[in-house]
Amino acid sequence: MLEYLSFSLIIQLLVNGILFGTMYGIAAIGLSLIFGTMRIIFLAQGTMIIFLAYVCYWIFKLLGIDPYLSLVFVIPLSLLLGAGLYHTLFREAAGLEDKNISLLIAVGLMFLVENLMMVIWTANPRSITTSYTILSFRPMGINVSFTRLMGLFMAVISTACVLLFLKKTLIGMAVRAASENIISATLVGISPHRVNAVAFAIGIGLAGIAGVGLATIYPFDPYFGFIFALKAMISLAIGGIGSVFGALFGGILLGLLESLASFFFSGGWSDALSYAAFLIVLMFKPEGLFVRSIQKV
Amino acid sequence: MENHLLEVRGVDVSYGDVQALWDVSIHVDEGTIVALVGANGSGKTTLLKTISGVIHAEGGEIFFSGKSIAKLKAQEVVDMGISHVPEGRGLFSDLTVLENLKLGAYLPRARPLFAESLERAYSLFPVLQARKGQKAGSLSGGEQQMLAIARAMMAQPNLLMLDEPSLGLSPIFVRTLFELISALNRQKVTLLLVEQNVHQALKIAHQAYVLKIGRIVMAGRGDELLADTEVQKAYIGERWRKR
Numbered sequence: 001m002l003e004y005l006s007f008s009l010i011i012q013l014l015v016n017g018i019l020f021g022t023m024y025g026i027a028a029i030g031l032s033l034i035f036g037t038m039r040i041i042f043l044a045q046g047t048m049i050i051f052l053a054y055v056c057y058w059i060f061k062l063l064g065i066d067p068y069l070s071l072v073f074v075i076p077l078s079l080l081l082g083a084g085l086y087h088t089l090f091r092e093a094a095g096l097e098d099k100n101i102s103l104l105i106a107v108g109l110m111f112l113v114e115n116l117m118m119v120i121w122t123a124n125p126r127s128i129t130t131s132y133t134i135l136s137f138r139p140m141g142i143n144v145s146f147t148r149l150m151g152l153f154m155a156v157i158s159t160a161c162v163l164l165f166l167k168k169t170l171i172g173m174a175v176r177a178a179s180e181n182i183i184s185a186t187l188v189g190i191s192p193h194r195v196n197a198v199a200f201a202i203g204i205g206l207a208g209i210a211g212v213g214l215a216t217i218y219p220f221d222p223y224f225g226f227i228f229a230l231k232a233m234i235s236l237a238i239g240g241i242g243s244v245f246g247a248l249f250g251g252i253l254l255g256l257l258e259s260l261a262s263f264f265f266s267g268g269w270s271d272a273l274s275y276a277a278f279l280i281v282l283m284f285k286p287e288g289l290f291v292r293s294i295q296k297v
Numbered sequence: 298m299e300n301h302l303l304e305v306r307g308v309d310v311s312y313g314d315v316q317a318l319w320d321v322s323i324h325v326d327e328g329t330i331v332a333l334v335g336a337n338g339s340g341k342t343t344l345l346k347t348i349s350g351v352i353h354a355e356g357g358e359i360f361f362s363g364k365s366i367a368k369l370k371a372q373e374v375v376d377m378g379i380s381h382v383p384e385g386r387g388l389f390s391d392l393t394v395l396e397n398l399k400l401g402a403y404l405p406r407a408r409p410l411f412a413e414s415l416e417r418a419y420s421l422f423p424v425l426q427a428r429k430g431q432k433a434g435s436l437s438g439g440e441q442q443m444l445a446i447a448r449a450m451m452a453q454p455n456l457l458m459l460d461e462p463s464l465g466l467s468p469i470f471v472r473t474l475f476e477l478i479s480a481l482n483r484q485k486v487t488l489l490l491v492e493q494n495v496h497q498a499l500k501i502a503h504q505a506y507v508l509k510i511g512r513i514v515m516a517g518r519g520d521e522l523l524a525d526t527e528v529q530k531a532y533i534g535e536r537w538r539k540r
Contacts, residue, residue: 170399170400170403170408173392173396173399173400174400174403176389176391176392176396177389177392177396177400180389180390180391180392181387181389183351183371183383183387184383184387184388184389185389185400186350186351186370186371186372186375187349187351187371187372187375187380187381187383187387188375188400188401188403188404188448188452189372189375189376189403189404189407189452190372190400190403191370191372192372
């Protein structure tokens with residue numbers, strides 16, 4: 001196999017890794033925000049991404065609306081869905097000391113949505129085929145597909161928007177404050193429900209964007225969601241909880257690792273290696289690679 | 298019933314099976330400084346947390362400006378006009394000084410007054426203006442305490458509760474801090490103060506309560522308690538008595 005190895009092939013693998021890794025990255029940013037205020041890993045994140053990919057698929061199939069144009073519906077829908085999920089499912093449990101209850105709700109939600117999707121759309125993989133699905137650019141002999149490039153573009157834009165929101169708006173600051181110290185946050189008048197709902201809205205909003213990105217690039221089925229959530233979790237562990245950039249870079253690193261591993265070894269090894277990377281990072285740098293410092297006990 | 302700004306009446310608080318406060322009653326009048334003193338673990342911090350709604354009492358009542366607040370959540374109590382600077386200051390250390398101050402004025406009723414409040418905070422604590430872009434976690438202990446008080450004041454409270462504000466500060470800064478508390482009081486801010494620095498606290502307090510393992514064991518004017526030999530023996534120690 002190594003005789004085929006060339007400089008441009010390596011670059012190709014790296015480009016593929018980065019392009020797909022950004023999808024993990026935005027899923028991980030969503031996980032990070034929800035973890036920040038709720039203190040749970042929202043395991044249903046990947047399933048919500050697949051669900052919103054199906055929504056995009058339906059808008060495309062039934063209404064004939066271009067998937068990128070459908071973002072105009074998918075983003076507001078997923079923001080509302082996020083806030084709605086919080087207020088209906090998590091509101092009561094969020095106040096409890098024991099976070100395992102919220103985690104169980106997330107697991108229950110994941111299986112429910114997964115099975116609903118099975119009933120509605122069956123287990124057959126679906127994909128969106130448009131005029132530009134096979135379109136690609138070849139700068140310097142490297143193949144870059146249009147849909148993947150769009151995925152990267154959407155990820156960068158949405159990361160920038162989330163960062164601006166967290167940095168510049170009062171409610172964004174409140175989310176950051178509550179992530180750091182929820183008691184102090186309530187003492188200045190911040191309602192935990194409000195920041196939790198906002199974190200959920202943005203988390204699921206990002207899932208909507210990732211869903212559209214995914215639907216245009218890959219065939220998907222209902223069970224892909226759980227794997228995706230695991231990959232987002234690995235990205236988060238690599239990048240470090242609590243850093244938006246860290247989550248994105250964690251996703252990109254994971255994408256690179258998988259792309260290289262599936263070429264040099266095999267697809268199966270690529271998954272095994274990504275879980276191994278997850279454990280290795282947690283063993284040696286549990287705060288994540290991109291978090292500058294953390295108080296060690 | 299007299300018109301106290303804050304009235305705590307017969308409050309019982311437990312952490313699980315352990316009762317921390319027993320039938321505690323105190324009151325705070327508008328425009329005064331009230332000190333709560335007592336040994337570690339006597340329930341001072343618990344009382345402040347109960348008033349601010351961080352924890353809730355099983356028995357008793359709490360009235361603020363004549364309204365019952367015992368059942369309110371912390372974010373609702375601060376909206377009623379009680380700001381609580383918790384022990385350890387409770388700053389958002391990853392956020393900048395200015396962001397902390399902005400969140401101090403998070404309440405809808407405080408937002409329109411943000412510019413005014415910020416000006417007042419900067420005039421009281423000029424160092425905060427110089428450090429406004431810095432992360433709160435990077436400030437010195439004294440500066441952090443100033444920021445915590447300034448942030449609490451951003452909510453335009455009628456009552457400011459400070460939990461151990463002098464903890465961990467240098468002796469020089471402790472003096473500045475007490476001068477500052479008196480200055481705030483002269484600006485018509487009502488204060489409820491928990492202090493380990495009993496001598497200083499009683500010196501500036503109009504009214505004071507002594508807590509002992511969850512019960513109020515003594516109450517009186519600050520100067521009365523300061524002169525009381527029991528209080529001196531128990532909480533102030535030899536070196537202060539000679540003064």
